[in-house]
Amino acid sequence: MPTIRNRRSRARREPSSDRIEEDPTQDENQEDVDENGNASEEEQPRRRGSAQQKPQKKVKKEKTRRSARTQDEDGNEEGGDGAEATAPADNNEEEVDEGAWLDLDNFKNQPLSRQTDGLVIAGIAKEWDRFVGNWERSAMTMAPQVAEAMAEVGEGRGNEKDLALKELEKMDIKMREFVDTAAEIQAHYDMLLDIRNQVAREDTSDVLDLYNDGVQKKKEEWAGKTTRQKLISKNDSPYQLFRQRIYEVQHPGEAMPPMTEFISREEGDDSDDEDLAVGGVSQNFKCTLTLLPMEKPLRSRVCKHVFSEDGIRSYFADGKRKTCPGAGCSREQMLSDYVPDNEFVRQVKAYVRREKRMAEEREDDDDDTEVIE
Template sequence: MLGSQRRAVRGSASQRSRQQPRQGQQDSLDLPPYEPPRCPLAPDFMRQLNEFCTGRINDTYEKQIAESATLLGSTAYRVNERVTNRRKVAAEDTARAAKRKHGAEDGEGDEAAAAAERAESAVRELEGEALELATQIEEAMREALDMQATLEDEKSTLRKLPELVAQRQQEVAEQAQQDRDADEEGAADPPDVPGVPTLDVLKEACDAKAAEYDRLSPYDKYATNNKYIDFRQSWHEGLYQNPDEIPLPDPTRWFDRDGRPRLEARRDDEQGGEGADEDGDQDGDEEEEDDEIQIAREKRSFRCPLSLAIMREPFTCRICKHSFERSAITEYIKGPNGRGRVAKCPVPGCNVAQMTLNDFYPDDVLLRKIKRAEQAEREATARSSDQEDDEGEEVEGEEVEGGEGEGEEDDDEEDSYVSRASRASTAKRAKTERRRGGVVESDDEIDS
């Protein structure tokens, strides 16, 4: 009993002895309130700031933003393309139903018409869902561009931070001298100049950059950005079966007076259209008159200026907008030794004297145009071959029906028929040889 009491007393005493130094140690660790640094930036710190601006962290973030913009553009294209294809199928079903209604029994015709009506209703429902989804994609695209602009402003501010701190320090020193001269005339001692917190200067500079960006109009923010232009082009191409025949709306019409995006709708839609905003409203007679302006069809070469072959992996320069085959322009910039990094644009007349591989991007929009041109060429060749075969059969039939003894006038007509058939056969052979050679001559192609 007494032993347990002694052990308890010794335990409590030892516990108090252990607690006392801990309390004293805690008192010694009490720190004064934090004060931001007010000393000038050292050269080593300036070097670290520059390395941070050009480091891999920012490069990774910038690449992710660029990849997001590319994916958003391709997604908008696929969403609109899906609706376009469904509209085409529904229109074909409606046409077939109309033919069956005239040529079939009443029951079969009514059933086909009902099926076509259900298909049209499904397409209209899909269009509403697609428009809502595409609107969200467009908003996400502008947010990605805002993040890119913020990143560029922050990098620019960090590079100029030492200069901004020195400038602010000079302003504080001049103000302190003026205050001292006003209080004590003729004082010989220099005034005490308080330091300038670097963090405060950085925050003020970033806030000023953000305010400057917010003051820009939506046109200046997005419509002049190459990524947003490509996004709008992808959006436009998904709306039509033959988008090259319908011009892209002018960038000045992409936003209304209130800064809201005016999303392009199909020209044959009852609501919206080229000049409709996301609410389907028009903005006045002035913009309605712009709808009457006929814009010429865009002409662009599908051949690489270096390899002179149809581009299979187009690589477009952000600076001058000239496109090349990726392997050809890579070899051109790297040079014979494979170590080159900068080169002049090889297109004659281009003023871009320095461009690197970082200035290029895979042009998915141009690649889709090339594929559409190839498909159109194949279809046109097939139609032309069928027409030439039909013309040949007509020529033979007319020759037989003409008979003999028609006189000199009939002989002239026969010679005309034979000459026309010969020209058709020659054209057919030329197109066959061109198709075998893999040459694509589209209406959009001009000399580079």
Template sequence: MSLAAVHATLSGLKECQTDIGTGMDIVTDVAMDLAETQEGADNSGISKMEAMILECAKLDREINHFVDIVQQVTAEVGAQPPEAMFSLTARVKEQFTEKIARLSDGELQRHQKVLAFKESIRNSLSQANPESAENMEDEDEDIAVTQSQVNFTCPLTQVDMVNPMKNKKCNHHYDEGAILDLIKKKHSQKKKCRCPVVGCENTDVSQSDLVPDQMLRRMIQNQKRQGNRT
């Protein structure tokens, strides 16, 4: 196996991760539809959707760890004699098996898409059943953002967001690709990434601060559909 073949395989896995993320968004949309209709009264459907989200999160996590291990092992092998390539597969398998054995399912609850799923379902159930909204306010106090505070336009691209990400620190939103590119650029310059929203005092935006906002994404999509009809 050549290093070029290894890199090609990793690229394929990263594309697979993109598809997994898209699938998780679709599952979230279906669960939100269930929560917003009478079917939401039957939580079994939503529970099945949540189980699917967790399985996808588990697969996404395993791919992340596998890619990291392969990159680490190939870097080590690259500095060794060519015959070291013959042990590449065995070394990756050993380290990956050890890594997976140490992981807990509880960690999946902190996956970005899982957090976004739960927040979206809470918001949808709240809208479908106003009587329960008051009880849910305390639970959602730290993550709630009113529609009046949200702008569909990304502060970086100045166009409507496609995949809005919410900053847990300052509650501002940005399009996923734009904010991740900015963070990467600033880190390459060894600088902190300041929140691009004018007047925001958050001077250190990191990827771990960002969570997908599925509710906002649906609002943007609904607005576009209404615009197309007119």
């Protein structure tokens, strides 16, 4: 057994001369290699040139074509007439005149598709609606707060009072301008909805003209309204809240008269303006259940009445469904229908602050009276 293993090992170590064949290319390559194993200087460029020969031909051909086109455009070339020096262009290449097939003067608007374009218009209208909502929410929050703060300053004395009252007059003008701007934005949104509905019914052409004409018509309709019709509505508008906050500061505890008392009648307004007689609202900052100033007010989502958290929790302590505890309200609801009202919290704090300031002013007046006596 050891002897057989040794023979096989020798057989594997000794290469067979019959299996080795000479490659003619190998001989050529070996001739080009010097004693140090490096290729000769003449052979190295030749090999690189052979490997890159084909791409160079393509680049040269492409450069020739570009040169021919450039010379055709310029018309001249160094050393002679451009027409003679220019290489002949490809017969299949023809210069195209765009004006020959596109007549912009007679190009008509293409109709919008009910399936695809209608969805696009609906998306644009949705963006306008979001913009209008953000615009109104900002005005409903900021304008009344600023008006309330300025009105409180106006309740002071001296120069501060005069300056505050002048600023309130400027704010009144700005709020009216805001109402006009909001109406213009609403006109764009409404017109997009009109076009979307029309496209949903039928293919519609000349959409741009339809849109611009529709917006202009709505703006003219708004401009034709009277001041009362613009500023007064049955829903709480930013301008109405603006005036209400001012009145609450200047006339604490009193019901605000109808808005028609603040806006002069114009031609086109009804004599009595029954539809616009919005007002007579008195905000009560004391809870009707606890008879104390509101603390942690909760507003009903059903009827919008507000109560202190302690008072309303005590009212629904048995967990049953009941009618609203507000005077004259018969809406049934549960404790879960009441949610916190942060805006009302701010109003309560302002009310308490005004009451405290007025009490201090009365004490100062009493002290002055006693000194005079």
